[in-house]
Amino acid sequence: MLAEFLQYLFSGITTGAIYALVALGFTLVYNASHVINFAQGEFLMIGGMATVSLLALGIPLPLAIFMAILLAGILGILLQRLAIAPAKHADVITLIIITIGASIFLRGLAQLIWGKELHALPSFSSTESLHVGGAVMYTQSLWVLGIATVIVLALVVFFKYTLMGKAILATSMNKRAAQLVGIRIQWVLMIAFMLAATLGAVAGVAIAPISFTTYDIGIMLGLKGFVAAAIGGLGSGVGAVVGGLLLGIAETMTAGYISSEYKDAVAFLLILLILFFMPRGLFGSRVAERV
Amino acid sequence: MRHMHSRWGSQISFLSLALVLVALPFVMQNDFHFDIATQIAIIAATVVGLNLLVGFAGQVSLGHAAFFAIGAYSSAILTSRYGFTPLPAMLAGAVGVAVLALILGKPILRLKGHYLSMATLGLGIIIAIIINNEGWLTGGPDGIPVPPLSVFGMELSIFEQYEIAGYTLSGTLLWYILAAGLLLVAVWIAQNLIDSPIGRALRAVHGSEVAARVVGVDTTRYKALVFVISAVYASVMGSFFAHYSGFITPQIASFQHSIELITMVVLGGMASTYGVILGAALLLLLPQLLTDFQDYEMMMFGLILMLTMIFMPKGLLPTFQQILRRALRRSPKTDP
Amino acid sequence: MHGIFRLSMVWLVLVLGLWVPAQAAEPIKIGAFVSATGPAAFLGDPELKTLEMYVARINAAGGVLGRPLQLIHYDDGGNASEARNYASRLIRADRVDFIIGGSTTGTTMAAVPMIEQARIPFISMAGAIVITEPVKPWVFKTPQSDRMAAQRILADMQSRGITRVGLLSGTDGFGSSGRAQTLEVAGDFGIEIVADLTYGPQDTDMTAQLTRIRNTAGVEALLNFGFGQGPAIVTRNYAHLGMTLPFYQSHGVASDRFLELAGAAAEGIRLPASPLLVPDDLAEDDPQRPVVQAYKEAFEAQWNMRVSTFGGYAYDALMLAVKAIETAGTTEPGAVRDALEGIRGHVGVTGIYSFSPTDHMGLAVESFRILEVRDGRWVLID
Structure with missing residues (x-):
C-alpha cells in the first residue's frame, strides 16, 4: 500500500516540478506585463530539441544544454522586442493572440528545422533508477527536483536582493510609479521574457530524458503550466510552485486511485473549485479592482 | 465611444452584408467555394454571438467551443440514436446549453479577467474530455456521423437537386442560402441587442464594472444573460454545422477550437459585429490559402496572425475604417 | 501605416489565389489528404513522403497509361473538419481522378460521405473496422483493421x-x-x-x-x-x-x-x-520479400529516416490505385472502382491484397x- 502511494507521489512530484517551472515562466511575464504568454510551452520544446540536435553535432551534454538554454533566452528577448513591444497599446487579449501566433510560428519553424520525429535525450546520470521504500524513482527525477529547487532559490535571491529583481517587482505593482522612479519598463519587460524563456528551456531539457521531446511537446505542457499558475493565483511565485506540485500530484493520484480516463478532467475540476471558492487562486493578491 | 453609430448607419451596414451575401454566389466558381462559404457563414454566426460576450461585455471565454460541441453532439446523438427530428434535437441542445450556462454563469462570471478565462478554459476542457471518453454515446475520438438536416420531412442534403417553383436548385446552393440567412438573423438579433438598454448596460460593464455597479446596473445579471445568449448562439450554430458537415469529432470541442473562435473575434475587430464576420472568414480561408506553402504552412499561419495583430491591434475592420475615415477627412483639403 | 498596407496586400493576394483557374486535364490527378502535421503526424508524415517519392518514380518511368501522375495533396493536421474540406476541394475544385487519404479513422470517416456521393474511388490508410464494414462501394483501405x-x-x-x-x-x-x-x-x-x-x-x-x-x-x-x-x-x-x-x-x-x-x-x-x-527474416520464397526490401531501401535512401509500417500503407494504396487504373485502361471512376474491386493476389508491403465486393480491405489476419x-x-x- 505504502509502496504504491510512494510510487504515485514520486511521479506526481516529478511532473509537478516541471509544471511549476513552466508556471513560474508564466508568472514572471504576467507580473511584468499582465500578458499571458501562450508561447511559454514552446520554450520547453526549444530547450529539449536544441539540446538533442547540438548533442548530435558531437557537442558534450553540459555545453549543449547551456547553448540550448541560451538560444531560448535570446528567442525570449526577440519575442518581447519584435512581437510584444511594438504592440504596447494593444488590449491584453490582443497581446495574448499575438503570443498564440508566436507559438504557432515557433512550432512551424521547429518542425521545418527538426522534423516531426520523437527524440530521446540521455539521462543526466548513468544510473537510471533508484529504489526507495518499495517504490522506484528515476535518477532524472532527482535532477528535476534539484534543478527546480535551485531555480526557485535563485529567483528568491534575485527578487529580494538585486536591483533588477526589485525593479521587476516594482513594475508589477505599479507601472506608472515605477517609471517615475526611473525604472526603464522596456528593459524590465525584456529581462522578464528572457528569464521566462530560460526557465521554460531548463524545464524542457530536464524532462526530455523522461518524456522524450518533439516539435509539439510544448502545447500540453504549456497548457498545464498555465493551469498551475492559475491555481496558485496568477502572479504569485509561491503559488506557481505550489500550484504545479498540486496539479502533478493530483493527476497521478487520480490516475492511480480513481480513473485514468478522467485524470485530466479532475485537474481542471480542481481549478474550477479553487476559483469558485477562492476567486483569485490560492495565493493571488487581493488588490482592489481598478476603476 | 464609437458605438454611437446611428440607426441609419447600422441599417446601411446590415444591407451591405446582405448584398455581399447575395452577390457571392455570382463570383464563386465551383461547389467547393460554396462549401467553404457555407461553413464561414455558420461559424461567423457563432462568432457574432461570442462577440456579444467578449467584445461588448468584455468577458473573455476560452471555452466556447464546448457549447458549440454540445449543440452539435445533441443533434448528432438525438437524431441518430433516439429518433428525434433535427429541429427538436437542436432545440433540446440549445435548452441544455442555456441551463448549463445559467447554472455555471453565476459562479464563473464572478471571476475577473484572466481568472474568468481560466475557468471557461477548464469548463471547456472538461466537456471535451467527457465527449472524448464516453464513446458508447458520442462515438469517442473517431467521431460520429450526423444525418442530414430535414424540416417537416423534407431532407436538405448538399448532394441532392431540388425542384422549387419550376427551378432546379442544388442542395449546395440551398445550404448556402440557409447559412447566409442564419448569419443575417444572427447579426440582426445581435445588433438589436446592442442597441437595446441591455446593450448599453453591457457596454457600461465593459468600460468599468465598478462604475456600472455604482450607477445601479445589476452587472452580474447582465453578464449572466449575455453569457447564456452567446452560449445558445454557439449551440444552435453547432447543430447546423453538424448537420451540414455530416460527421463530427471531439475536435470541435477542443481548447484549440475555442482559441480559433476567440482569435476570429480579436482578428476581425472586437466589438464590431461586421469585423468579427471578416475575422471568421479570413481565419477559415487561411488554411485553404496557405496550402501551396506546404511545409511552411504552419509557420506562415503563425506569422500572419502575429503580424496582423501587431500592426492592427484593433482588428482588421476597425483599422480599415480608421484609415478610410482619415482619408475622407483629408481629401476635401487637397481638392482644388 | 506602411506595415498595414503591406499586410492588407498579403491578405488580398492570398484571397485572390482562390480564383486562379484550374489547369488543363492532361495528367492523371491523384488527390491526397493526410495528417502530415499535428498529433497524427507519425502516420501522415511517412505517408506523404512515400506518395511524393513514388509518384515521381512512376512519372520518371513513363507514367500510367502514357499519362503522367499529378499528386495534389493537402495536410489536414489530424483535424476531421479540415479533412472533410480538403476532400471537398479535391473533388469539387481540383477534380481529381482518385483519392488516397485519411491517415486516421476520424479524418477518413469525415470525408467518406462526400466521396461516396461524388463517386470517386478512394483508398484510406486508417485502421478502424468501421471504414470498410459495412462495405461502402467507393471506399477501400490498405491497413489491416484494428x-x-x-x-x-x-x-x-x-x-x-x-x-x-x-x-x-x-x-x-x-x-x-x-x-x-x-x-x-x-x-x-x-x-x-x-x-x-x-x-x-x-x-x-x-x-x-x-x-x-x-x-x-x-x-x-x-x-x-x-x-x-x-x-x-x-x-x-x-x-x-x-x-x-x-x-x-x-x-x-x-x-x-x-x-x-x-x-x-x-x-x-x-x-x-x-x-x-x-x-x-522473410523466407527466400516469400512473395513479399522483394517488394518489402525494395521499398525499405528506397525510402531510407531518399529521406534519411527509418521506414515505418504507415508509409507502407501509402505505398500499397498508390500501387493499388495505379494497378486499377491500368487494368481499367481509363480514369473513368466506375471502371477504376470495378477494377480495384477485382484485384486478387496483389503483393504489397503490408500483405497480399485480394479485394471482392464483400471485402474492401482485402487482407487476411495472417x-x-x-x-x-x-x-x-x-x-x-x-
Whole structure:
C-alpha cells in the first residue's frame, strides 16, 4: 500500500516540478506585463530539441544544454522586442493572440528545422533508477527536483536582493510609479521574457530524458503550466510552485486511485473549485479592482 | 465611444452584408467555394454571438467551443440514436446549453479577467474530455456521423437537386442560402441587442464594472444573460454545422477550437459585429490559402496572425475604417 | 501605416489565389489528404513522403497509361473538419481522378460521405473496422483493421497460455478504437481483461497506470494499444518499474524508430506488424520479400529516416490505385472502382491484397506477423 502511494507521489512530484517551472515562466511575464504568454510551452520544446540536435553535432551534454538554454533566452528577448513591444497599446487579449501566433510560428519553424520525429535525450546520470521504500524513482527525477529547487532559490535571491529583481517587482505593482522612479519598463519587460524563456528551456531539457521531446511537446505542457499558475493565483511565485506540485500530484493520484480516463478532467475540476471558492487562486493578491 | 453609430448607419451596414451575401454566389466558381462559404457563414454566426460576450461585455471565454460541441453532439446523438427530428434535437441542445450556462454563469462570471478565462478554459476542457471518453454515446475520438438536416420531412442534403417553383436548385446552393440567412438573423438579433438598454448596460460593464455597479446596473445579471445568449448562439450554430458537415469529432470541442473562435473575434475587430464576420472568414480561408506553402504552412499561419495583430491591434475592420475615415477627412483639403 | 498596407496586400493576394483557374486535364490527378502535421503526424508524415517519392518514380518511368501522375495533396493536421474540406476541394475544385487519404479513422470517416456521393474511388490508410464494414462501394483501405491486430495479439497470448491480461491504451482515436476491439474479441480467445486503463496522448509519465496494472491480482500479461510518444514512454516506465509481465504492443509502434527511442527497455516486447520491419527474416520464397526490401531501401535512401509500417500503407494504396487504373485502361471512376474491386493476389508491403465486393480491405489476419524484440532488433516469431 505504502509502496504504491510512494510510487504515485514520486511521479506526481516529478511532473509537478516541471509544471511549476513552466508556471513560474508564466508568472514572471504576467507580473511584468499582465500578458499571458501562450508561447511559454514552446520554450520547453526549444530547450529539449536544441539540446538533442547540438548533442548530435558531437557537442558534450553540459555545453549543449547551456547553448540550448541560451538560444531560448535570446528567442525570449526577440519575442518581447519584435512581437510584444511594438504592440504596447494593444488590449491584453490582443497581446495574448499575438503570443498564440508566436507559438504557432515557433512550432512551424521547429518542425521545418527538426522534423516531426520523437527524440530521446540521455539521462543526466548513468544510473537510471533508484529504489526507495518499495517504490522506484528515476535518477532524472532527482535532477528535476534539484534543478527546480535551485531555480526557485535563485529567483528568491534575485527578487529580494538585486536591483533588477526589485525593479521587476516594482513594475508589477505599479507601472506608472515605477517609471517615475526611473525604472526603464522596456528593459524590465525584456529581462522578464528572457528569464521566462530560460526557465521554460531548463524545464524542457530536464524532462526530455523522461518524456522524450518533439516539435509539439510544448502545447500540453504549456497548457498545464498555465493551469498551475492559475491555481496558485496568477502572479504569485509561491503559488506557481505550489500550484504545479498540486496539479502533478493530483493527476497521478487520480490516475492511480480513481480513473485514468478522467485524470485530466479532475485537474481542471480542481481549478474550477479553487476559483469558485477562492476567486483569485490560492495565493493571488487581493488588490482592489481598478476603476 | 464609437458605438454611437446611428440607426441609419447600422441599417446601411446590415444591407451591405446582405448584398455581399447575395452577390457571392455570382463570383464563386465551383461547389467547393460554396462549401467553404457555407461553413464561414455558420461559424461567423457563432462568432457574432461570442462577440456579444467578449467584445461588448468584455468577458473573455476560452471555452466556447464546448457549447458549440454540445449543440452539435445533441443533434448528432438525438437524431441518430433516439429518433428525434433535427429541429427538436437542436432545440433540446440549445435548452441544455442555456441551463448549463445559467447554472455555471453565476459562479464563473464572478471571476475577473484572466481568472474568468481560466475557468471557461477548464469548463471547456472538461466537456471535451467527457465527449472524448464516453464513446458508447458520442462515438469517442473517431467521431460520429450526423444525418442530414430535414424540416417537416423534407431532407436538405448538399448532394441532392431540388425542384422549387419550376427551378432546379442544388442542395449546395440551398445550404448556402440557409447559412447566409442564419448569419443575417444572427447579426440582426445581435445588433438589436446592442442597441437595446441591455446593450448599453453591457457596454457600461465593459468600460468599468465598478462604475456600472455604482450607477445601479445589476452587472452580474447582465453578464449572466449575455453569457447564456452567446452560449445558445454557439449551440444552435453547432447543430447546423453538424448537420451540414455530416460527421463530427471531439475536435470541435477542443481548447484549440475555442482559441480559433476567440482569435476570429480579436482578428476581425472586437466589438464590431461586421469585423468579427471578416475575422471568421479570413481565419477559415487561411488554411485553404496557405496550402501551396506546404511545409511552411504552419509557420506562415503563425506569422500572419502575429503580424496582423501587431500592426492592427484593433482588428482588421476597425483599422480599415480608421484609415478610410482619415482619408475622407483629408481629401476635401487637397481638392482644388 | 506602411506595415498595414503591406499586410492588407498579403491578405488580398492570398484571397485572390482562390480564383486562379484550374489547369488543363492532361495528367492523371491523384488527390491526397493526410495528417502530415499535428498529433497524427507519425502516420501522415511517412505517408506523404512515400506518395511524393513514388509518384515521381512512376512519372520518371513513363507514367500510367502514357499519362503522367499529378499528386495534389493537402495536410489536414489530424483535424476531421479540415479533412472533410480538403476532400471537398479535391473533388469539387481540383477534380481529381482518385483519392488516397485519411491517415486516421476520424479524418477518413469525415470525408467518406462526400466521396461516396461524388463517386470517386478512394483508398484510406486508417485502421478502424468501421471504414470498410459495412462495405461502402467507393471506399477501400490498405491497413489491416484494428480488430485483426487485437485478434493476432490475443491468439499469440492464447498460444502461450495467458488468460488474464492488463490493458493500457491511449485516449486518441487509434488507442480507444483498439481498446474497444480488444474488449470485444477477448472472450473468443478465452482471455479476460482484468485491468483497463488509459493515458492521454501527450502525457509524460504512465507510471501510475502501470503500477495499478502490476498490482492487479492475477494479471499475466500487459497489452498497450497506442501510437506516438505514449507507447515509448510506457515501455520505458515498464522497465523502470522492473516489471516482468509478458509485454505486448500494437502495430502502432511498428517502426525502427521505436527501438531507438525505447532502447534496452523494449527487450522482449511482442507486437503484430507488417513484414516491413524484418525484410531479411522473410523466407527466400516469400512473395513479399522483394517488394518489402525494395521499398525499405528506397525510402531510407531518399529521406534519411527509418521506414515505418504507415508509409507502407501509402505505398500499397498508390500501387493499388495505379494497378486499377491500368487494368481499367481509363480514369473513368466506375471502371477504376470495378477494377480495384477485382484485384486478387496483389503483393504489397503490408500483405497480399485480394479485394471482392464483400471485402474492401482485402487482407487476411495472417498478413500480420508477430515480431519480438531481441538484442535490440526485430525478430520474426510467427
